Amino acid sequence: MGKRTPELEEFKRIIKSLCALRPLSKKELAKSLERDPKHLQDQYLSDMVKNKELEYLYPETPAHPKQAYKVPDKGSK
Numbered sequence: 001m002g003k004r005t006p007e008l009e010e011f012k013r014i015i016k017s018l019c020a021l022r023p024l025s026k027k028e029l030a031k032s033l034e035r036d037p038k039h040l041q042d043q044y045l046s047d048m049v050k051n052k053e054l055e056y057l058y059p060e061t062p063a064h065p066k067q068a069y070k071v072p073d074k075g076s077k
Helices: 008-021 026-033 037-050
Strands: none
Touching: 008 026, 008 037, 026 037
């Protein structure tokens, strides 16, 4: 993926597509998308969790050391 950020919705679609394959940590996502993990979390992941576009693998412990993001189950949205 290039350095220019695609349109917001397209970038979010790419993140969701990756997380639909398997739960991914912010570091794994950042590496795949060639982005800084903190920037990715601040600019995209936190809002996507808040808007229920993604959910935590360990929702009870947001700071879990093995935290990852996944696409919500169809029944949970």
